[in-house]
Amino acid sequence: MRLVGTRSNRAAIGAKIEVKVQDSAGAVRSIWRTVGETSSFGGNPLELHIGLGAEAHIQSLDIWWPATDSRQHFANVAVNQFIEIKEFADAYTKLDRKPMRMGDTAAAASVKR
Secondary structure (H helix, E strand, C coil): CEEECCCCCCCCCCCEEEEEEECCCCCEEEEEEECCCCCHHHCCCCCCCCCCCCCCEEEEEEEECCCCCCEEEEECCCCCCEEEEECCCCCCEEECCCCCCCCCHHHHHHCCC
């Protein structure tokens, strides 16, 4: 997921995220993340990848923005997608992100050096 601040900082640094996940047995748990500062070589990327576990689905996604102390709530967000959420937006945007498999020689050959 990529967060974009409009009144908070554009990189959403300091934004807090809660993802409520339900597994196949019906157990619900919360996963918390905070957008942090970046470092070289992707040490702390601004785009978040949140692993949910096998056969889990998202019940809700909540974001608290740092400067405005506002909250956004989304329900029934599909898994395995790359989304962008703008501060104060009513909906998120699904972004097209092509998967890249490690060891995929066809994909590696298409990359210009």
